[in-house]
Every structure is written in structure tokens, then in C-alpha cells.
Amino acid sequence: KLADLKGLKSGRFRLGVITTAKYFAPEILGAFCEQFPGIDVSLKVTNRTRIIERMDANDDDLYIFGEPGGAGLDVEATYLAPNPLIVLARSDHPLARETGITMERLAQERFLLREPGSGIRDSVVRRFAERGLRPNVRMELGSNEAIKHAIIAGLGISALSLHTLTLDGGAGRLVMLDVEGFPIERTWYLVHPKSRELSTIAKAFLAFSVDREPEIRASLDRTYETLRNPPAPQL
Numbered sequence: 001k002l003a004d005l006k007g008l009k010s011g012r013f014r015l016g017v018i019t020t021a022k023y024f025a026p027e028i029l030g031a032f033c034e035q036f037p038g039i040d041v042s043l044k045v046t047n048r049t050r051i052i053e054r055m056d057a058n059d060d061d062l063y064i065f066g067e068p069g070g071a072g073l074d075v076e077a078t079y080l081a082p083n084p085l086i087v088l089a090r091s092d093h094p095l096a097r098e099t100g101i102t103m104e105r106l107a108q109e110r111f112l113l114r115e116p117g118s119g120i121r122d123s124v125v126r127r128f129a130e131r132g133l134r135p136n137v138r139m140e141l142g143s144n145e146a147i148k149h150a151i152i153a154g155l156g157i158s159a160l161s162l163h164t165l166t167l168d169g170g171a172g173r174l175v176m177l178d179v180e181g182f183p184i185e186r187t188w189y190l191v192h193p194k195s196r197e198l199s200t201i202a203k204a205f206l207a208f209s210v211d212r213e214p215e216i217r218a219s220l221d222r223t224y225e226t227l228r229n230p231p232a233p234q235l
């Protein structure tokens with residue numbers, strides 16, 4: 001119980017998260033540190049493959065990623081929040097005004113793909129493969145932010161987590177395309193190896209995070225709303 005931990009004065013907590021969780025994990029950590037100011041906290045952000053490697057090497061106390069069953073380890077996973085992947089284009093893209101865009105049509109577009117090792121990449125490539133298709137890859141990029149900038153630079157379209165837009169909603173320059181098979185409904189879990197007992201601090205953080213699920217959901221809803229009713233583009 002969190003209430004029992006008020007006396008938790010010092011200690012260390014290391015959190016490892018996939019790239020999409022970096023858009024929310026700092027908020028959770030901030031609120032957590034306010035409650036337990038004596039705790040020394042670190043946050044590692046990297047892609048799915050590296051997070052699983054870190055878990056294998058016991059580098060952190062707790063992890064946030066999706067599809068924990070596919071990690072190849074015996075893990076304990078607790079549901080945290082939705083992580084929907086949406087298709088994004090620049091606001092002047094011809095497909096921006098269309099509805100019910102097929103995957104076949106999407107496959108003709110120049111596509112920006114995350115690096116090998118990315119969970120988003122695997123999940124997008126899988127969605128194409130389910131239809132016997134492959135994305136027409138224009139470029140591979142090692143970060144969600146670089147992909148957003150590349151879309152705005154006119155290099156192509158991509159599929160990213162809705163969480164990547166929670167701060168600025170794309171500021172009117174990015175639009176969500178209405179593609180069949182999207183959003184891909186991914187999920188964040190709080191994960192740790194079964195073989196490793198959670199520290200008291202990690203247990204407290206886990207309970208604390210789970211309580212924030214409605215907040216994370218509300219933030220996603222606001223982002224969807226901004227994408228549907230974008231602010232006027234800045235001149």
C-alpha cells in the first residue's frame with residue numbers, strides 16, 4: 001500500500017521504457033518524486049529490442065513496453081495504458097481529405113520506417129504483411145521525432161504512436177489519415193522478470209503508475225480531439 005510507504009525516504013529507482021513511453025513517463029516520475037523526494041530516479045529510453053536486452057541484463061528495476069509475452073523471458077506484466085499507432089501525413093497530402101484509405105493504397109506511398117529493433121516498425125510491417133503487402137520504404141529513421149520532422153519536410157508518411165503528439169498535437173502540420181486496419185491498438189505494460197523480486201520503491205512506482213491510467217487516457221483523447229479539429233496553421 002502506498003500509504004505505508006510515506007516513510008520511504010531514500011533509495012534508487014531505475015526505469016527503462018520504450019520510445020513512445022518517454023512522452024508520458026517523465027510526468028509519472030515527476031509526480032512520484034514529488035511524493036517521495038528522497039528517491040534517486042533514473043529513466044532510460046530506447047527501442048523495444050534494447051529494452052528487452054536491458055531487462056535480460058537486469059539493468060533497471062522496472063520496464064514499460066508492449067507485447068511482454070514476446071520478450072522471450074518469463075515476466076510479470078501489469079496493464080498500464082493504450083498505445084495506439086496512427087498513420088500520419090503532412091496536412092497538404094492528397095490522402096488527407098480521403099476516408100477509408102486501403103492498405104493497398106497506403107503501400108503505394110513513400111513510407112518512413114523506424115530502425116530495426118523498434119516495436120513500432122515490427123508492428124507496422126506485420127500489419128502490411130497480413131494483407132500480403134510491404135511498405136514502400138523511402139527512409140529508415142532512428143527516432144519518432146525525426147520521423148515527424150521528415151513527414152513535415154515532405155519525405156513521406158509514417159505510422160507513429162498517438163503519444164508522440166500529446167504535447168503539440170502536430171501543431172496543425174500533421175494529420176491523421178483514415179486508413180483501414182488503423183489505429184493499431186498497442187498497449188503499454190509495466191514489466192519485470194518473474195525471477196526478480198521488485199524492490200519496495202519499484203512496487204510503489206508500479207501502483208502509482210497504474211493509478212495514472214485515466215490521466216494517460218485523457219491525454220490521448222485530447223490528442224485525438226486536436227487531430228480532428230486542428231488549430232489554424234501558424235504563418
Ligand code: PGA
Nearest residue numbers: 018019047048118119120
Ligand atoms: P519502439 O517501441 O521505440 O521500439 O518502436 C515503441 C512501441 O513499441 O510502442
